[in-house]
Amino acid sequence: MGVAAPELRRLDVTGCAIEYSERGKGRPLLFLHPGHPSGRVDPGARVFELLAENARVIAPTHPGFGATAAPAHLTNVDDLAYLYLDLMEAMNLRDCAVVGVGFGGWIAAEMAVKNCQRMSHLVLANSVGIKAGDRETRDIADIYAVTDKQLAELVYADVKAMMRDPKSLPESELIMMARSREATGRYGWTPYLHDPKLKQRLHRVQVPALVLWGETDRVVTPDYGRAFAAAIPGARFAAIAGAGHFPHLEQPYDFAARIKDFVEETGFVKEIGR
Amino acid sequence: MRVFQFTEQPYPDAWNDHNGSLRVNLPNRKLDPVHAADLFHRYYDEWQLADELGLDIMLNEHHATATCMSAAVVIGLSVLSRITKRARLLVLGYPIANRPDPLRAAEELATIDVISRGRLEMGFVRGVPQEVPIANLNPVFQSERFWEAHDFIMKALTSHDEPFNWESANFQYRQVNVWPRCYQQPHPPVWSTTGSTQTARKLGTYGYVMATLGTGYDTRRLYDAYRRGFSEARGGAAAPADRFAYLGLVAVGRTEEEARRRGELIASYPRSSSIVFMPFRNPPGYLSVEDNVRMLKGEGKPRSYTKDGRVVEMATGSVQDLIDAGVLFCGTPDQVYDQIVDFVEHCGGMGNLLMMGHAGPMSHEDTVENLTLFAKEVFPRLKELRQPEPVAAAAQ
Numbered sequence: 001m002g003v004a005a006p007e008l009r010r011l012d013v014t015g016c017a018i019e020y021s022e023r024g025k026g027r028p029l030l031f032l033h034p035g036h037p038s039g040r041v042d043p044g045a046r047v048f049e050l051l052a053e054n055a056r057v058i059a060p061t062h063p064g065f066g067a068t069a070a071p072a073h074l075t076n077v078d079d080l081a082y083l084y085l086d087l088m089e090a091m092n093l094r095d096c097a098v099v100g101v102g103f104g105g106w107i108a109a110e111m112a113v114k115n116c117q118r119m120s121h122l123v124l125a126n127s128v129g130i131k132a133g134d135r136e137t138r139d140i141a142d143i144y145a146v147t148d149k150q151l152a153e154l155v156y157a158d159v160k161a162m163m164r165d166p167k168s169l170p171e172s173e174l175i176m177m178a179r180s181r182e183a184t185g186r187y188g189w190t191p192y193l194h195d196p197k198l199k200q201r202l203h204r205v206q207v208p209a210l211v212l213w214g215e216t217d218r219v220v221t222p223d224y225g226r227a228f229a230a231a232i233p234g235a236r237f238a239a240i241a242g243a244g245h246f247p248h249l250e251q252p253y254d255f256a257a258r259i260k261d262f263v264e265e266t267g268f269v270k271e272i273g274r
Numbered sequence: 275m276r277v278f279q280f281t282e283q284p285y286p287d288a289w290n291d292h293n294g295s296l297r298v299n300l301p302n303r304k305l306d307p308v309h310a311a312d313l314f315h316r317y318y319d320e321w322q323l324a325d326e327l328g329l330d331i332m333l334n335e336h337h338a339t340a341t342c343m344s345a346a347v348v349i350g351l352s353v354l355s356r357i358t359k360r361a362r363l364l365v366l367g368y369p370i371a372n373r374p375d376p377l378r379a380a381e382e383l384a385t386i387d388v389i390s391r392g393r394l395e396m397g398f399v400r401g402v403p404q405e406v407p408i409a410n411l412n413p414v415f416q417s418e419r420f421w422e423a424h425d426f427i428m429k430a431l432t433s434h435d436e437p438f439n440w441e442s443a444n445f446q447y448r449q450v451n452v453w454p455r456c457y458q459q460p461h462p463p464v465w466s467t468t469g470s471t472q473t474a475r476k477l478g479t480y481g482y483v484m485a486t487l488g489t490g491y492d493t494r495r496l497y498d499a500y501r502r503g504f505s506e507a508r509g510g511a512a513a514p515a516d517r518f519a520y521l522g523l524v525a526v527g528r529t530e531e532e533a534r535r536r537g538e539l540i541a542s543y544p545r546s547s548s549i550v551f552m553p554f555r556n557p558p559g560y561l562s563v564e565d566n567v568r569m570l571k572g573e574g575k576p577r578s579y580t581k582d583g584r585v586v587e588m589a590t591g592s593v594q595d596l597i598d599a600g601v602l603f604c605g606t607p608d609q610v611y612d613q614i615v616d617f618v619e620h621c622g623g624m625g626n627l628l629m630m631g632h633a634g635p636m637s638h639e640d641t642v643e644n645l646t647l648f649a650k651e652v653f654p655r656l657k658e659l660r661q662p663e664p665v666a667a668a669a670q
Contacts, residue, residue, distance in 0.1 A: 036558075075415070075443070145407065145553050166570040178566035182414060185558025189412040 005044035008061075013087045019068045020060035024052025027120065027268070028093040029259075030084065031059040034102030034126075035188065036143060037151055038246050039180025040066045047248040050256035054263070055097065060087065062107070064183035066176060077129070077187050077195065081110035088118045095268050097121040099259060101248050102219075103128060103184060106193070109228075112209075113201040120268050122205060123259055124228065125212040126245045128188070128220055130199040132227040140193045141219045144185065155245035157216040162250065202231040208266035209235035212258055214243030214250060236262070275618075275625055275656040278332035278364050279324035279645060280521070281632040282543065283317050283350070285310060288340040289542075289634070295551035297339040297404045310343060318353055320632060320641050325358040327649035330395075332364040332628050337408040341547055348382045355390035363390055366465055366485060366519075366628065367399030370427065371420035372409035377447055379423070380430040384456045392457035397465035397485070398424055404550045406557040414559030419444050426450075431461045465519065471499035478503025478513060485519035485628060488544065488588050490578040490599035493520060497621050501665065512664035515623030522617070523602040524629045526610050526647045536644055537593040537604040542634030544588035544601065581620070607651030614656065623661045 006023045021043035029051055033041050041059045051057045062080055064070030074080065084107065088096060098119050100108030105127025112122045132139045141154050152163040166174060188194075211229035213222045222239055229237040238258060243250035288304040289296065321331050331354060335347035344350050347365050354363055363386070373379055387394040400420045406413045422444050429438065430452050437451040456462060465483040468474050477484045478500035486496055497518055504513035523540045527533030548555075556569070578586040578599040586599040596602035600620070603613045618624045631648065632641040 144557060145551075147553060167572055169570075171567065174567045174570045175563060177570060178563040181566065182558045182563065185412065186414040189414065189558070190410050 005042075005048075008041075008043060011087070011090065013083060013090050016063055016071050016074065016083060017068060018060050018063065018083075018087060019066060020058055021048065022056065022058050023048060024055055024057050026055050028091075028096040029055035029057045030088065030093065030096055030098045031057055032084070032098070032100035032104030032107050033059065033062065033065070034100075034104050034246060035065075035184035035193075036181045037148070037155065037177070038249065039103070039184055040176050045249065045252070047252035047255060050252055051099075051259065053256075054260050058091070058093070060084070062104075062183065062187075064186055065180050067179075070183065070186060075186065077106055077110050080107045080187065081114060085111055085115055085118075093118050095120040097123065097259070097263055099123040099125070100127060101125040102245055103188065103193070105129065106188075106195075106198075109198060109202065109205075110195065112207065113198065113204045116204075116206040119207050121263055121266065122207050122209040122232075123212060123262065124209070125240075125247050125255070126214050126217050126220055126225065127211070127228060128193040129195060130202070130224075130228055130231065131191075131194050131196050132199070132224050139220065139224055142192070143219065154218040157214065157242050157244045157250055162246075199231050202228075203233060205232045205235075208262070209233075210258070210262045211235055211237045212247060212255065213237065213239050214245060214247035215239040215241055216243065217245045219245045275627060275659055275661075276330055276362070276516075277627045277629050277648075277653055277656065278330040278362070279321065279632075280332040280334070280628050280630050281317055281320070281641075282334065282336070282342040282630075283314065283344045284543075284546075284634055285313065285340045285343050286542070286546075286635040289546055292340070292549060294549065295554070296341050296546060296549045297336070297551075298407050298554045299551055300338070300340055302338075304340065305343075314343065316638055317632075318350075318357065320638070320645065321354055321361075322357055323642060324631075324645055324649075325361040327645060328360075328653065329629075329645070329649055330362040330364065331358065332366055334366055335369065336402070337405055339404075341543075348386065351386045351394070352389070355386055355393070358390075358393075361393065362395050363393050364395035364397060364465065364628075366395075366397030367401075367467060368397060369401035369405060369409075370398050370423040371416045372401050372405055372411055373423070374411065376423040376426045376445060377430060377450060377452075380427045380452050383427070383462070384431060384452050384454055387457045387462050388454045390457070392462075394456075394458070394462040395465060395483075396462040397467070397483075398427070399467050403557050403560045404554045406560060407554050412559075413557040415444075416560065428461065428464075431456050468496065471496060474499035475503035478505075478517075479507040481507070481513075481517065483517055483519055483626065485521060485626070487521040488578055488601055489520075490586070490601050491581045491617075491620055492579045493600070493617075493621050493624075497624075501622075514664050515618075515625035515661035518621060518624045519626035519628055520617070520621070520624050521628040521630065522600070522614070523596065523604075523633070524610065524627075524631050524644070524648060525602065525604040526607055526644055526652060528606070528647065530605055530609070533605045533609070534593055536636065536640055537597075537602060539636040539640065540602065540604075540630060540633045541591075541593055541596055542636075543630060544596070545590070546634060548589040607647060610648070611652050611655050614652070615659065618659065619662060623664055625661060627656070
């Protein structure tokens with residue numbers, strides 16, 4: 001503990017500059033961050049320190065979020081999924097656990113249905129991305145139809161501890177917030193934060209999968225998480241108490257421990273795709 | 275100068291019980307369809323009167339709102355194409371970036387032009403932010419989609435020899451062939467609106483008629499940006515006054531007192547139009563990151579300025595504030611004429627007044643009187659008004 005946060009690095013992948021942080025040693029773990037209202041990588045966040053105790057954690061900022069620009073041709077989550085598959089290849093990552101939270105979980109799931117070759121495990125936490133209910137069921141709360149305060153109540157278990165008053169933040173943070181809000185809309189406006197085809201493709205996930213769920217989440221409820229898990233062959237579902245849509249921020253110890261245990265229990269033997 | 279009579283075709287009876295939002299999420303049970311029918315017929319009657327009085331006509335559309343019942347502007351255009359005789363029919367605007375099918379838009383516009391025997395003025399707009407949640411097309415790419423829809427519609431309206439192909443990420447067509455083709459050749463005049471100098475300059479390069487709304491005594495900045503674009507694209511030629519339009523609220527009375535009373539009624543438009551649940555006013559990507567940062571800091575974005583630089587909030591300003599800001603032209607015919615002339619001079623020329631001569635709860639009698647007084651006592655002088663000499667790009 002108390003190790004200084006690593007500097008952000010840059011890597012060019014198929015003509016797109018990706019900013020990422022890296023820390024820890026061992027098997028790689030690709031962490032895909034959520035969208036608005038937490039759409040960025042804070043390399044100093046406790047969760048990265050904890051995950052890095054057992055893995056080489058690579059945490060990119062999705063193009064358009066943070067300080068990076070989105071090239072014009074990146075317009076949907078498919079594009080991001082291919083970009084990160086290309087990134088895994090460019091960095092020659094093997095036996096890589098892919099962990100995504102919220103919007104990042106959607107990207108991770110889209111990667112897994114395309115190509116699991118470099119992947120060892122898939123962890124989806126409070127992931128959006130599928131259409132679970134019928135056409136008149138709003139599976140995913142409309143984060144653009146609520147005030148900031150209402151949004152905080154949807155996403156956090158402990159609003160008081162987590163919600164920050166924008167007026168108290170430096171300009172650089174406000175820019176990140178504004179960019180994250182826009183970028184989430186860029187990739188997820190319609191169909192709203194899901195791909196109508198994803199659910200029927202989840203049978204293609206060929207690695208052990210864990211679906212983690214901050215149990216107070218009101219953007220996507222635990223029932224949505226169970227439906228997600230049910231569509232992935234052999235996937236486990238586990239709820240995290242005291243957390244909402246961002247369990248990696250509200251319960252970083254529990255979050256990291258569950259991932260560590262899951263990886264240890266399921267191991268790295270993989271027959272398929274070699 | 276040309277003058278276009280405009281009303282948003284409001285349903286003001288629902289304005290007193292809205293729980294903070296007149297748009298997007300105001301339940302439609304608050305509208306009585308029998309009363310709505312009366313209102314529509316009344317508004318069409320008033321436009322017929324405008325036609326008879328020698329005024330032109332402007333229509334628009336908004337969605338899911340008690341401020342404007344015209345949800346599909348092509349319907350009003352269709353009715354007026356048939357029941358008016360001479361007025362130009364300006365649609366300002368047609369929100370083409372919010373329509374998934376620009377071919378349908380091209381077909382509608384061409385047909386209106388034919389039925390009206392060439393009276394259509396074709397305004398394309400990006401649309402206000404609160405339209406986005408209804409249209410549900412991605413607001414981040416709205417501007418890009420707007421210009422592509424524009425390119426497509428213009429090609430569709432001006433291609434006459436064989437069907438053409440259009441396949442992009444936004445729109446896919448394999449047989450584009452618009453029947454009937456436009457009455458006005460090569461196409462009806464094109465208009466657009468903006469509040470940004472960047473877009474103003476671009477509109478200038480196209481030479482389209484550019485309209486602004488609520489910009490008051492800050493309008494010159496936008497016009498000058500247009501002038502630069504116009505002049506750069508035409509070897510230094512100056513943009514004539516007929517390339518500029520301004521939406522002004524107009525309340526005329528035989529006495530100042532009567533005019534002020536009508537001014538209060540007309541002011542219900544700026545006072546009501548911003549009553550929208552806040553999140554619907556800021557879909558992602560509609561405003562820039564810089565504007566969003568300003569909003570996060572709690573800083574507002576003032577819209578209107580008086581001649582001496584005082585900021586006026588359109589939604590809360592008094593009638594006098596709105597007059598000072600050049601948002602409302604209000605008074606006796608002489609006063610209104612003087613206010614408009616003063617504004618035209620500020621603009622360095624402005625050839626199209628988009629006159630909001632009815633708003634909110636203004637009665638039929640008041641509207642008829644307002645239009646008639648304007649048409650008989652103010653308009654004849656405006657028609658004769660000598661516009662300032664066009665300048666290529668005014669000194670800053």
